[in-house]
Amino acid sequence: MHNLSAQLEQLLTESIAGEWQQQLQPVLQNTRPEFKGEFTLVAFPLAKALKLSPDVLCERLGSILITKAPQLVKEYQVVKGFLNISLKPEAWLQYYNFFSDRDNPVYKPANSTGKHIMVEYSSPNTNKPLHLGHVRNNVLGYAVSELLIARGHRVSRVNLVNDRGIHICKSMLAWKLYGQGETPESSGIKGDHLVGKYYVLFDKEYKKQIQELVNTGHEKTWAEQNAPLMLECQSLLRLWEQNDTATRQLWTRMNAWVYEGFKTTYTQLGVTFDTTYYESETYTLGKSCIDTGLAQGVFYKKENGSIAIDLRAEGLDEKIVLRADGTSVYITQDIGTAIERFKAYPDLSQLIYTVGNEQDYHFKVLFHILNRLGYSWAQHCRHLSYGMVELPDGKMKSREGTVVDADDVINEMFETAKSTTEALGKTEQFNADESQQLYKMLGMGALKYFILKVDAVKTMLFDPKESIDFNGNTGPFIQYTHARICSLLKKSTYSHAHKISETVSLNLEPAELQLLRHFHDLEPLLEDAEKDLNPSKVAHYAYELTKSYNRFYQECPVLKESRTEIRQFRLHVSYQTALVLRSVMRILGITLPQRM
RNA sequence: GGUCCCAUAGCUCAGUUGGAUAGAGCACAAGUUUUCUAAACUUGCGGCCCUUGGUUCGAAUCCAAGUGGGACUACCA
Known part of the structure; x- marks a missing residue:
């Protein structure tokens, strides 16, 4: 077991069992920055179960930990019912070696879970160009797909074009x-x-x-x-x-x-x-399922001849699934399409629809219908719902011309990237082609990050008058930090091949320790993001890691460091940071430049 | 009428299965470069976590009711 908090938790469980003969599962959290230590045990729930005062319990557990695991635990502090545990630097370095030993700390090997997931997104109408709302859909659907790929699943990205x-x-x-x-x-x-x-x-x-x-x-x-x-x-x-x-x-x-x-x-x-x-090819699907459902008694014929389902038991309403004249409504085709897809891909373990939250009700109904029809996979269908993009004066309406056009926004981002970069004189060494490449990368990075850092369920605001920022919590901030690291590595004789000795740098600088803690947090974060299909958590992680690296960069000299081992360690950590940043940003569909 | 979503600093947003004095960025004010890219870093300012009850050692977080905003509730897609 490499995960340090899991190791500690197991130690605590054993200690409690040994000391008080009770089976309890303590859960650790990260220690808040204003306190000393890396992991914190909240003693209140345990204290209650063991009928001890929290502080007494903390003291007892702390000293047991030191005795039982001297190689792991350095020291502890008790603050008002909280046990703050500091680990030995060796333990952190050991973890770091495990972490950095893998080919990629973010992406699991392709198709390694055996799960096949279909993600539908984009789904445009062919009567008008894409606007910013579609951009949110595309960027989100793409990122969620990529997140699932990173988690080792096989992903099919599909687009259902509304062409009729x-x-x-x-x-x-x-x-x-x-x-x-x-x-x-x-x-x-x-x-x-x-x-x-x-x-x-x-x-x-x-x-x-x-x-x-x-x-x-x-x-x-x-x-x-x-x-x-x-x-x-x-x-x-x-x-x-x-x-x-x-x-x-x-x-x-x-x-x-x-x-x-x-x-x-x-x-x-x-x-x-x-x-x-294309809907022109799928819109007739579903009619035959209606007959089957009718025979099963899932649907019923109304007096006027239309066919409906009663979902009042599920807290919903009656829903028409076929018109009186026998023609399909929208949901008819969705029923058919879902069934077809699971037929075409029997190994499909999940079907995700990236569609705006104005269709929350629709998908609720759809999934209930599929469930009523007896398809067990219905429970593995998910509606990845997202909020509207609003302008300062309200909703975008295509017909009223109050839309932010996708191509316009993309061009504006490019122009902003260009002027900002030129003003800073960053591209003086670049040839024309490289500059274009960079402006594109930065413009799209800013736009995608701007969209993805917001939790998808929330309505988000876009002000066309204020161009998207390039400083602070933004895509270019992360891109810049990556470029800095690349420059650092390029100037050094760094080779990624060597391992870090667990005996070096026994006094980890706070900034160094902070980076190692971020690496430690990566896997649980990705699990969490996958569970919620939530790329904004990935974006947030990337930002926090970037901030920590910049602090490290400010506080810890790398190339200037005279002690060889420490310089090597810092280069190594820098390399890993760049690798992690590149990988998590890849999930978001954002590429990072080598220099900018 | 019914169902669902949202509400946290002036603005845009984080906030883990309930935990310590609620965090970032922008904006505003001040500082940091003979030193690895200053698109950076540091500091300051800024709060009735919509309201009221409840659950408990402890609530921004869970429950209930309410307020405000939004979406859906078509034989539209």
């Missing part, structure tokens, strides 16, 4: 009516933006028609349903469903423009997929 439906017909129709043959080539507009332009145009013209109808004395709801544009749009959808050649050709053509545009954005974001599904 009434909203797609809107941009198609507007283009037909007003487009005059405009293409990305003829206009120089990126494909997804061009299609989005017609989606917005449709809405504008549609609203005009509604207003005219209202002005001539019609009800608003009637006007909305009977505006000529809407009627035409619906007939276009019918044509699409009937496989009308011209409609399908236009649809294919415009979607191709969008995919070309998305490809660029995805490349910039650095997200990838193993499989891309």
Whole structure:
């Protein structure tokens, strides 16, 4: 057993059993920085069980620890019911040797757990370009996938593109009516933006028609349903469903423009997929499951002919799963798709949907339905829900044009990185290509970290007027520290091959000890982040480690250190810090530069 | 009406299965470079952890009720 707190906990359990003949499982926590020591036992619960005063118990346990494990425990202090334990530097160095001996302290060997997990994310509509909300989805879905890979699972990243439906017909129709043959080539507009332009145009013209109808004395709801544009749009959808050649050709053509545009954005974001599904190919799935469910009595037919499920026992409501005319609703296809996926991948142990929290209810219903249908894997489906991105004046609304466009944000981040870096004169030694590379890395690092450091469940605020920071708790701060370490290592004759003798540096500097403690905390942190599917914990860890390293860098000379062993140790620790930073940031989809 | 989520410094956010005097960053104020990259470091300022009850040795954390904000609750997706 290498984990030091686990060793201590076991020692404590044994000590209690030996001394008081009771089986108790003490849990240690990290000692707060204002106290001496590294691990703390909170004595109150134990004291109660053993009917002792907390301080007496602490004293007794402390002295037992020293006697039983002199190689491990250096000293202890008792403060008001808390037992603070300091370990011998040798113990820390021993742990450090174990830690640094592995190829990668963050990533477990690929596919080593045998678990196969599918993560769905991105899932864009093909009627408009991506905005900042989509960026959050992509960055989050990618990071969670990468986190699971780091934990040794096999991960399939999948994208389910919403490429059909009434909203797609809107941009198609507007283009037909007003487009005059405009293409990305003829206009120089990126494909997804061009299609989005017609989606917005449709809405504008549609609203005009509604207003005219209202002005001539019609009800608003009637006007909305009977505006000529809407009627035409619906007939276009019918044509699409009937496989009308011209409609399908236009649809294919415009979607191709969008995919070309998305490809660029995805490349910039650095997200990838193993499989891309299209709703045009999956939207009929699920109907047959409805029949089966009906026969099983899971669903029932209502008087008007629609089919529903009663989920009131689960605290939810009745939910329609098939319309009276026999056509699917959205959840029908989700039921079918989930079943298909588990059929296609029988080894699938988990299915994760990265979808905004406005669909919390939807997924609750979906999982209950799958459960009712008797699929045992339903309990392994998870909705990775995340909050909206809001602007200072409220929500983003595509149709009202109050969206922060993904491509714009990416470009702005690039420009900010460029001007900041140039102002600092950092790239004077770089050639043009290297500079571009660096600005991209820094801009995306800042953006991704800005998004991922916030717990996904929370609504997050983005102020376009204030550009994302490059100082403090940011991506570039971590990137900078990494570059510093690389520079240090490059200037030295450091070789990673050698081991650290456990007898050197018996007086660990506080900053050194702090780094070793961070390494010790890494594995539990990753377990925790995996359990919660929470990359913000990884981001937070990276930040804390970076801060600690900067303190170390400030306080402990490395190249200037004359004692060879200590210099070697500090170089070694620096190398490990860089390796850990690189690896945890890789989970977040952020790359770190060698110099900046 | 029903279900769910959120509320911590001026702003953006951390805060572990309940533990010690609630932490960072930004902003503001001051300092640190003959020394390994100052995109750094140090110090100061800043709090009714939304409110009220409850659980207990102990609550930002758990429970209940309330307040404020948001989402969902369609034969939309």
